[in-house]
Amino acid sequence: MEHQRSSFSPAGSRSVTPRSPSPESFTSTLHNNSNISFSGDDYPSLTTRRTTPAHKTMKDYESYGDDGSVARRDDSTSVLLPAESQDSSPTLSSGSGKNYVGDNSGGGGGGALRTSTVLLRILAIVILISLFSWLYLEALAGGDIEWVKNHLSSLGVHLTLSILCLTLALSLIVIWQIPRPFAISLAVGMAVILYALKRWDDGESFEMHGAYNMLVFLVVAVPLNLLIQSIICCHRKMSPTRFRRFISMSVIGTMVLTTMFLLYFHSIWGNGANGARLLYGQVPVIGASEHSRLLCEWDGYNIPICTGKSFKSSGGSPTYDLLPDTKSWPAEEKIIHTYNKKIFERVEHKTYTEPVIVNSPSIEAIVASCGAEESKLLLRVVRQESVLERVEAVAKAQMETRQSTEMDGRQKMVDTTHGQEPGQDDATPQNRKPNVLVLFMDAVARRQFYRKLAKSASTIERLDQTAKGGPQLHEFFRYHSVGFNTDDNSRAIYTNHTKEQDPAVMPIWKDFHEAGYITSRVEDNCEDWSAQYTGVATSKYFDHELQSPFCLPPYYALEGNPFGNFNGPYSITPRCQHGENVHWHAFEYMNQFRRAYKDTPWFQMGSLIEGHEGTGEVLLTLDDDLAEFMEGLEKDGSLENTIVFMLADHGLHMGINFMFTPNGRSEHMNPYLSVILPPLVTKKYPSLARGLKHNQQSLITGHEIYSSMKLLASGDMPENGDEDEVDGGAWRRGTLFDEELNPARTCEEAMVPDEYCHCHTPSS
Structure with a gap:
């Protein structure tokens, strides 16, 4: 057995070049001594330290040939290691297996290679961040509403790609360490x-919509990046087998639940x-019993409601403001963005010192x-004699017209005031014209309603x-x-x-007003519909208006x-005013109007804006109050x-x-519509109920809704009900009550522009 020698020869001593060991002597050396040192000029400052694991035996090592090569076989593989390469191996310091950026101790340029790799990775991340910035800027392009409608898809794609670029950049920073x-x-x-x-x-308009973009960006990017970072963290904390099992189960579970x-x-x-x-399939073609046509087919977080405030006195001086009546205002004073300022200027501010009448x-x-801090909105609807006199004058004029005009086979519906026809003592409630209530909800799809x-x-x-x-x-x-928006x-x-027509076409409430109905409108948004969409003032056709x-x-x-x-009518948070949801005040006003004129035919419009916002969650604040309002109609007998x-x-x-989804595009074109028909109408005109039932599956639009309300306002209905019908139901033609409306008609037949059509007849 050879003795271990120092790695350094004494000064002045002659270097001795060792002979190439024979396989037998090399094996013996390995067997008897785990530390092998060579010294001499051929091996300057070079030490190889090899430790044979305790569980290894020399049967795991074999030598081959005269060149001194040794084959080392372990549990998994056999690697041929020449003896010279063993001797020339660099020293491995205990516990030193890492090579950091800029560390050239390993020799051979390894540190330089690592530095260049890191720089390339940083460059890739910088490119992704630059792409994110460019794509986000492209998503900020804007114009008028028509431009936005035509470019909505490209804006969405740019915003989505910007989110993906930023997400990838953040992920690579973590993954590449x-x-x-x-x-x-x-x-x-x-x-x-x-x-x-x-x-x-940071705008909130069609031209400058950065605030909306940033909101959508954060809503998508934050959860997405939290999810990805969680996955990376799990990958580092778990063993490979456990991580694969965890990811597999998570993906499968998510897919199954989705x-x-x-x-x-x-x-x-x-x-x-x-x-x-909703029904699908074929329906008979009207007037052709042997033919049929296919029906067309439709291609956030929970926000709490407002909490009420108690109205009680404080140490300050109580005040009250008298809000102006806007019915008689001209159209130029009801223009959006200036309408509110006109109202504010005309508010009468008073100090409360004693009871006020x-x-x-x-x-x-x-x-x-x-x-x-403390305020309360007080509403009242006063029964006005001037309004009742107008209704009586209309009823009298209609009676005189009927008496002087020869009836052409169709009887006019009896016009009554206070449940009784002028000049008659035997009129019954069944002869009174039905009230008409229009509950308008902006931007609410049929399925979204449910x-x-x-x-x-x-x-x-x-x-x-x-x-x-x-x-x-x-x-x-x-x-x-039939269009993109309101x-x-x-x-x-x-x-x-x-x-918009020139000259302007008067809206349907003019017909009800002139037909002897008491008319009312309330909108929980600072907008006069007529001034905004027709350019003329039509509030004069309302007897009561709350805006x-x-x-x-x-x-x-x-x-x-x-x-x-x-904030405001389009906010994604609850819309509150004086301690209540804004729609609560609208319902309260409508209830008071109904009680004030319970014995007179009335037409009432209530417009609610809660559906107009991006999350779709503010509608939740409307649910309880809308349900209570509908129950009130039943309790007081209005239905x-x-x-x-x-x-x-x-x-x-x-x-x-x-x-981003086909479902969203379909729901956009499929708003909610239902009609409640009262028993006093269905008993006298069962054909109206049959027509409504017939058209529940028909492709219909706002044109049929208008025609239906026009029919009710005109009174062109048989006086004694369906038994007087002599024209085959032509008086119902083109309305929701039309039994001959073809359920399988196309978008073109229903006057739906092709660019908005989302109900197509499937190919047979």
Whole structure:
């Protein structure tokens, strides 16, 4: 056995070059001594230290040939190691297996290679951040509403790609383990870019919509990056086997749950009230018994409601404000963005010192305040004799017209006041014209109504008493929008035109006003529909109007943009005014109007804006109050003789679902519509109920809604009911009551522009 020798020879000693050991001597050396040292000029400062594991035996090592090569065989592989290469191996320090950026101790340029790799990775991340910035800027492009409609898809694609680029950059910083100084610099750079982009465009209009972009960006990017970082963390903390098992189970579980939810929601998409649902297939062609046509087919977090405030005195001086009546204002004073300022200027501010009597019946809204924090909106609807005199004058004129005009086979519906026809003592409630109530909900799809207004949907289902001879509920599954937003769709409903006309066409409430109805309107948004969409003032055709409370702070900003993401009529948070949801005040006003004129035919419009926002969640704040309002109609007997139109102009046209899914696009064109027909009408005109039932599956639009209300206002209905019908039902033609309307008609036949058509006849 050879003795271990020092790695360094004494000074002046002669170097001795060792002979190449024979296989036998090398094996013996390995067996007897685990430390082998060579010294001499051929091996300067070079030491090889090899330790044979305790569980290894020399049977695991074999030598081959005369060149001194040794084959080492371990548990997994055999590697041929020449003896010279063993001797020339670099020293491995104990516990030193890492080579950091800039560390060249390993020799051979390894550190330089590592540095260049890191620099290339940083460059790749910088490129991704640059792409993110460019794509986000492209998504900020804007214009008028027509431009936005035509470029909505490209804006959504650019915003999505920008999110993916930023997400990939953040993920690579973590995965590649970029050195901390560089990682911090990159993160700070991204934060600065995000701040700069927000400052560049923080607008809330069609031309400048940066605030909406940033909101969507954060809603998508934050959860996505949290998910990815969680996966990376799990990968590092878990063993490979456990991680693969965890990911597999998570993916499979997510896919199963997602599939189950999608199948469930797909199965209920066509459901309506009381078992009614969207039907598919063929229907007979009207007038051709041997032919049939296919029906067309439809291609956030939970926000708490407002908490009420108690109205009580404080140490300050109580005040009250008399809000102006806006019915008689000209159109130029009701222009958006200046309408609220006109109202604010005309508010009468008073200090409360003693009980107050407000004699003017036109003042219907008063704000009482105790200091800056406590306030309450007081509403009242006073029964006005001047309004009743107008209705009586209309009834008298209609009677004189009937007496002087020869009837052409169609009888006019009896016009009565206070439940009795002028000049007759034997009129019955059945002869009184039905009341008409229009509940208009902006941007609410049919399925969205059931998702977000579950309590209201349940209440409406219960109000359907068809089997007991009570009110009848009819829901329309193929009600189709004719335009992108409120402009075209509401014009079709109220004027039968989708575009502004010159001269302006008067809306449907003019017909009801001139037909002897007492008319009323309330909108929980600071907007006069006529001034906005027809350019003329038509408020003079309303006997009562409530708008001024919804044009004042804090709900509607006096300065700046009132339509923010977190304030105003389009906010994604609850819309509150004086301690209540704004729609609560609207319902209270409608209830008071109904009680004031319970014995007189009336027409009432209530417009609710809660559906107009990107998350679709603010509708939840409407549910309880809408359900209570509908129950009130039943309790006070109004449903016995009131036709109720519950409708929207279009579905939600903003948000992630609309921008990126086919379902969102279909729901946008399929708003909610139902009609409640009272028993006093169904008993006298059963054909109206048959027509509504016939058209529940028909493709209909706002044009049929307009024609239906036009029919009710005109009174062109047989006086004694269907038994007097002599024209084969022509008086119902083109309305929702039309039994001859073809359910399988196409978008072209229904006057739905091709660019908006989402209900197509499937190819056979």
